[in-house]
Amino acid sequence: MKRSQEHKGMHTGLLALLTAAVALLAWELVVRVSQLPAFILPGPGIVWARLLTALADGSLLRHLWVTLQEVLLGLALGTLVASLLGYWLARSPRWERLLAPFVVASQSVPIVALAPLLVIWFGPGLLSKTLICALIVFFPILINTIIGLKSVPQDLRDLMRSLQASRAQTLRLLELPAALPVLLGGLRIGATLSVIGAVVGELVGADRGLGFLINVGRGQYDTALVFVAVFALVAMALALYGLVVLAERRWLWWQQRSNSLALLSGEQ
Amino acid sequence: MSAATTAPFLSVEKLSASFADRTGQLSVLRNLSFSVPRGQFVCVLGPSGAGKSTLLRLLAGLLPTNAGRILFAGEPVRGPQAGVGLVFQDANLMPWRSALDNVALPLELRNNPDAIDRAWDMLQLVGLQGFELALPSELSGGMAQRVAIGRALVQDPQLLLLDEPFGSLDALTREKMGEELLRIWELEHKTVVMVTHDINEALYLADRVLVLGKRPASIKLDMPVKLARPRTPQLRYSPAFGRMAARLRAAIE
Numbered sequence: 155m156k157r158s159q160e161h162k163g164m165h166t167g168l169l170a171l172l173t174a175a176v177a178l179l180a181w182e183l184v185v186r187v188s189q190l191p192a193f194i195l196p197g198p199g200i201v202w203a204r205l206l207t208a209l210a211d212g213s214l215l216r217h218l219w220v221t222l223q224e225v226l227l228g229l230a231l232g233t234l235v236a237s238l239l240g241y242w243l244a245r246s247p248r249w250e251r252l253l254a255p256f257v258v259a260s261q262s263v264p265i266v267a268l269a270p271l272l273v274i275w276f277g278p279g280l281l282s283k284t285l286i287c288a289l290i291v292f293f294p295i296l297i298n299t300i301i302g303l304k305s306v307p308q309d310l311r312d313l314m315r316s317l318q319a320s321r322a323q324t325l326r327l328l329e330l331p332a333a334l335p336v337l338l339g340g341l342r343i344g345a346t347l348s349v350i351g352a353v354v355g356e357l358v359g360a361d362r363g364l365g366f367l368i369n370v371g372r373g374q375y376d377t378a379l380v381f382v383a384v385f386a387l388v389a390m391a392l393a394l395y396g397l398v399v400l401a402e403r404r405w406l407w408w409q410q411r412s413n414s415l416a417l418l419s420g421e422q
Numbered sequence: 423m424s425a426a427t428t429a430p431f432l433s434v435e436k437l438s439a440s441f442a443d444r445t446g447q448l449s450v451l452r453n454l455s456f457s458v459p460r461g462q463f464v465c466v467l468g469p470s471g472a473g474k475s476t477l478l479r480l481l482a483g484l485l486p487t488n489a490g491r492i493l494f495a496g497e498p499v500r501g502p503q504a505g506v507g508l509v510f511q512d513a514n515l516m517p518w519r520s521a522l523d524n525v526a527l528p529l530e531l532r533n534n535p536d537a538i539d540r541a542w543d544m545l546q547l548v549g550l551q552g553f554e555l556a557l558p559s560e561l562s563g564g565m566a567q568r569v570a571i572g573r574a575l576v577q578d579p580q581l582l583l584l585d586e587p588f589g590s591l592d593a594l595t596r597e598k599m600g601e602e603l604l605r606i607w608e609l610e611h612k613t614v615v616m617v618t619h620d621i622n623e624a625l626y627l628a629d630r631v632l633v634l635g636k637r638p639a640s641i642k643l644d645m646p647v648k649l650a651r652p653r654t655p656q657l658r659y660s661p662a663f664g665r666m667a668a669r670l671r672a673a674i675e
Contacts, residue, residue, distance in 0.1 A: 309514045316482050316502045319531050327527070331518045408518040408557055 193375040204378035205385075213367070218386055220363040224280060224352040225390065228287020229344055236292045237337070240299025241325075250300070257296065265290050266354055273359040283360070287351035291344040298340025302333030335409060338402050345394035349387060364390075430457035430493075431613055432481070432581060437490035439476055440638075450476045452638035454490070460580075463607060463614045465624035468634030469674055474617040475511075477634070478585045481615060482508050494581065507574030507612075509584040513566035515558040521545060521569045522554040528577040544572040547606060564595040571603065575610065584616035588623070600626055601655060608652055621670045625663060626653060633673040643673040 178198050185197040192200055208214035243250040269286050276282035306329055314324045356365025364383045371379030434456050440449040450473040458464050468474050479485045481492060483502040492499040494506070507528075515524045523530075525544050529537035545554055548568040558566055567587055574582060587603075588596045600623055607614065618624050624631045625647055633643040647666065649657060657663055 307514070309510050309512065310516065312479075312484055313508070313510070313514055316484060316506065316508045317528050317531050318502050318504065323531055327531075328516070331516070406518075408559075 193377050196378040196381060201378045201381040201385075204376075205382045208379065208382050214382065214386060217362055217364050217367045217383075218390070220280075221349075221352050221356065221365065221387070222390060224283035224287055224355065224363065225348045225394070227280070227284040228351055229291055229341075229348040229394075231284060232288035232291030232348070233295050233341065233344060235288065236295035237299045240296045241303065243296075244300045244303035257293070261293050265351060269354050269358040273355065278359045278361060283352050283355040283363070286355040287348045290347045290351035290354075294343040294347065295337075295340045298336050298343075299333070302336030302340075303329055305336060306332040335402075335406055338398060338406070341401075342395060342398045345398055346391045349391040349394065353387060431460040431462075431495060432615070433457035433493045434481075435491050435493070437477075437480065437487060437492065438638075439473070439480060439485065439488055449638035451480075452640050454640055456632060456641060456644065458613060458615065460613055461611050463627060463629045464616070464632060465628035465630075466615065466617045466632045466634060467619065467621065467624050467670060467674060468639060469636060470619060471637060472634045473637060473639045474619075474634060475585050477639075478583050478615065478617050481581075482506060482583050504577075505580045507577065507579035507582045509567075509570050509574045509582070509587045511586045511589050513558065513563070513570040515566055515569055515573075517558050520555045520557060521550060521561065521565075524558070524569050525572040525576050527573060532577075541572070541576055544576045545569075547575075547609070548572040549602065562595075563591050564599055567591065567599060568602070571606070575606070575612075580613060582612045582614045582616075584614065586617055586619065589619070596620070596623070597655070603627065604653060621667050621674075622658060625649070625666055625670070626658060631670060633670060643670070645669065645673075 182198055185195055188195070196204075205214070243253065265286060268289065272282045272285050272289075276285060310328055310332065311324075314328050319327070352363065353365040353368075356363040357369060360366045364387050367383040368380050371377060371383065434454055437451055437454040438449070439451040440447045442448070454477070466474050466477060476485065480487055481494075481499070483499045483506070487499075494503070515521075516527070519527070522538065522541050522545060526537040526541035529540060534540070542554060545551065548571055550565060550568055550572070553561065553565065556565075558569070561569065571587070574584075588599045591599060604627060616624075616627065628647050631643075631645050631647060632641055633645070634640070635642040645666065649662065
């Protein structure tokens with residue numbers, strides 16, 4: 155079984171490489187056929203060269219680090235507040251009914267519209283970006299916390315009650331492990347959303363970060379730099395997503411002793 | 423076993439229970455009274471929906487009583503309490519815990535340092551040696567229910583409450599589990615109240631069978647089972663067994 159899993163893993167990896175190669179080839183082809191100037195559509199070679207110079211002068215890593223900080227802080231803050239609120243709302247249906255319309259309504263305000271306000275209020279630095287990330291992360295984590303806690307089987311709750319477990323014990327030994335699959339599902343969505351939040355914030359107003367780099371590239375007709383920044387963002391989002399998937403493998407081993415590499419569903 | 427000396431071990435006095443539902447008050451139990459001496463094995467029989475599980479949950483302190491009261495060792499039951507082991511209809515195990523850790527849970531909640539050792543011994547007692555580290559998903563229905571019984575017994579309860587514990591098992595496994603339960607009971611001699619809808623199971627296991635009527639249920643029949651112990655599987659085919667089974671069947675319908 156193990157062997158066939160490894161086999162499957164290798165297979166998936168090969169397939170991904172192949173897809174990437176085909177995409178690069180198609181990109182190069184489009185550039186050659188259309189003969190667009192590099193400031194509109196640079197070819198893979200130019201972007202690669204730009205990546206190397208951005209790495210060499212340290213600018214890419216510097217801006218990447220700024221964005222990563224915003225993403226991680228925002229994710230942490232949003233997750234913390236949303237899971238605490240979710241825990242409370244899951245326990246008090248009356249408050250949930252009362253607050254649910256406002257929470258849902260707040261979601262209909264696009265983050266792009268809020269970002270300028272937050273930048274005006276909290277400045278162009280780390281704080282405003284962290285808040286934007288936290289806001290965008292908040293909703294999926296909140297919903298998943300509530301769903302996760304409500305999915306805890308009533309019989310197991312009764313069992314803990316009959317054993318006179320304290321509230322803290324029930325949280326630690328029952329609610330947390332039982333809700334963890336759904337919680338991590340929320341975190342998976344949150345991690346990628348947080349990257350979006352950071353970039354939106356940086357595009358609105360910042361003097362550093364990958365979003366800023368995109369603005370600079372656009373302003374200077376350095377389209378290759380825009381590509382480099384976009385790829386860096388994709389890599390970051392993928393890495394974060396991968397980390398959550400790893401955490402799932404580690405903590406939800408009981409669910410998936412025979413899991414394959416199901417990246418999207420995460421469960422088998 | 424010695425009968426109760428002065429006060430009965432468990433007594434139910436004029437117990438009524440009703441729940442609010444959409445159509446109004448739904449009366450489930452009405453004016454139920456019985457008492458159980460220490461060490462007795464009582465089975466509660468009744469048609470489905472008669473409120474057997476409600477009775478068990480009341481005894482466990484998981485539901486509040488509306489009228490009447492329940493005395494456990496002389497004290498009124500006001501909520502879940504120590505000294506009561508509960509086995510649910512489905513094994514109701516935590517899927518992320520091994521068999522061993524599931525059995526250890528009640529002791530772990532009381533910060534008992536010997537939790538794992540005692541859980542280990544308990545798993546041997548319920549016949550699961552070799553499956554200590556198996557996850558519930560890797561156990562058969564019968565094995566999972568053994569873990570659940572071990573979990574209920576590990577804290578050495580005075581009273582064991584079983585809610586149709588073998589209801590989801592196939593007939594053969596079910597008989598086997600009944601025999602297992604008797605074997606364990608002969609060793610530990612707890613007071614047992616077990617809800618079931620299986621007449622043969624009730625007769626085979628119990629010292630006494632209570633039959634609940636239709637809703638709102640009260641006790642329709644309180645029948646002692648005077649069959650010698652230890653009981654053997656062949657007992658099921660004896661004439662006395664058949665006569666009692668017929669009596670119970672008549673009472674249920």
